Amino acid sequence: MKLPPVDYEAPKTVSEALELLTEHQDEASMLAGGQSLIPLLALRLARPAVLIDINGLSELAGVSADDGWVRIGAMTREYVAEESALIADAVPLLAAALPLIGHEAIRSRGTVGGSLAHADPAAELPAVARALDAEFVVRSASGERVIPAADWFEGYLTTSRRVDELLVEVRVPAAGPGTGISFQEVARRHGDFAIVGLAVSLTISGGVIGDARLAFAGLSDVPVRAGDAEDLLAGERPSAELFEEAARRATEDLDPPADLHGSPEYRKKVATALVRRGLRAAVDNAGERQ
Ligand SMILES: Cc1cc2nc3c(=O)[nH]c(=O)nc-3n(C[C@H](O)[C@H](O)[C@H](O)COP(=O)(O)OP(=O)(O)OC[C@H]3O[C@@H](n4cnc5c(N)ncnc54)[C@H](O)[C@@H]3O)c2cc1C
Incomplete structure (x- = not known):
């Protein structure tokens, strides 16, 4: 099925993406891995006027640890998280859930941030985030805020992210002994x-x-x-x-x-x-x- 006509923007930096979001607000959808959004567009269940392709924002991809937390950039592909030795060691629950998402081809494009922003209640990563009290870092042109998992999931495919905010990172507490x-x-x-x-x-x-x-x-x-x-x-x-x-x-x-x-x-x-x-x-x- 063909996609409906839609304007396309491909920012190269987070600042450019935030400018576009400020301009287009709820008329825009972010295109991350596209594994949920593209089917929704094809089925006409989502009708954004503008697609903001965030695949060029390499600064949002990667996994790191500090101060007892593991930080996962929103654009980290699901398969990259699945292969991460840091996640296997420090967030074993996430490591156990990732291989259950779809198939390898889906995980090679799908992103951790995309799954959590999409907030499908049957998806694996939202349950992991809720169990571990993850924190969601969102950024807009006016600044950054951190939203606890208990406040992130508001309803079916709905989060507390404002329309001018980009999910940039999810933080998960590292597992302790025992x-x-x-x-x-x-x-x-x-x-x-x-x-x-x-x-x-x-x-x-x-x-x-x-x-x-x-x-x-x-x-x-x-x-x-x-x-x-x-x-x-x-x-x-x-x-x-x-x-x-x-x-x-x-x-x-x-x-x-x-x-x-x-x-x-x-x-x-x-x-x-x-x-x-x-x-x-x-x-x-x-x-x-x-
Ligand atoms: C056949 C098939 C089987 C699947 N099976 C499963 C499964 O078993 N379990 C599962 O959990 N998932 C499954 N998925 C979905 C898959 O995990 C997706 O990758 C994921 O839900 C969305 O990630 P994405 O990066 O593709 O996001 P996209 O499809 O690009 O975006 C999804 C939504 O999130 C928004 N978004 C994306 N990134 C951001 C961001 N950084 N900030 C703000 N908003 C953002 C988009 O605008 C869009 O509204 C399946 C998909 C397919 C096609």
Whole structure:
């Protein structure tokens, strides 16, 4: 299907991109990897007047670490993040989730920033960002601000980014000693969006769970933290009974959507199984990081 007519701009610097955004505001869409935007344009589900191609902004690509945080530039390709030794070591939950996104061809173009700005509630990276309390750095012509993940995802494909702001970086806290992680998902085929996904990160010290974080994908219009289950797990010794109760608490108040991939009841049942499975896996690999 052909794209609708649209003006095209290709800024060479972030400042040029911000000038264009200031000028065009909500008439503009940023073209990053194009893996979500181009299909939306082809299907006429998005009708921007101007495409601002940000692929020339090499200053927005790259992964670095400082002060306990890992910084990922918005234009870092998903496959580059997947291959990053720094991410594998310091953000193992992200490393576990990245290979589950689509297929290699999609990840070779798709960007970390594009996935998080697109904010598909069934996508893997938003659930990881929510579980780890990532921070989003956005820049406009008038300055920069940092938005916590809890405030970033506002609704279906909607974030708290203003129309004149560019997402420039996402910051994720580096995993500490005793961290165990797991990304679980059920999809119809490998590479499909998750029907239900679950990001788990926890710490174990002296055989006891410390910080526990669980965030679901595919159960609401935004990624959902399972706060009641997290509170239950903190300070307890891992056991099958504990995980069973955590799964019950994590899912009891959920009201998942119905679509052709699954009923709300099916999604809740899958979510319950994923909590048990994810907690077991995370506890098992927590011992590897001391
Ligand atoms: C067949 C197929 C299967 C897929 N399967 C999955 C999957 O299983 N899981 C998954 O998570 N994703 C999946 N994807 C989507 C893929 O991960 C995309 O790469 C991602 O959602 C969007 O990233 P992008 O860089 O391509 O962004 P684009 O498509 O270029 O942009 C997406 C949106 O974000 C905005 N945007 C992009 N970058 C910025 C920025 N820096 N600042 C502000 N706004 C910005 C754009 O304007 C646009 O509105 C799939 C895609 C395809 C085609």
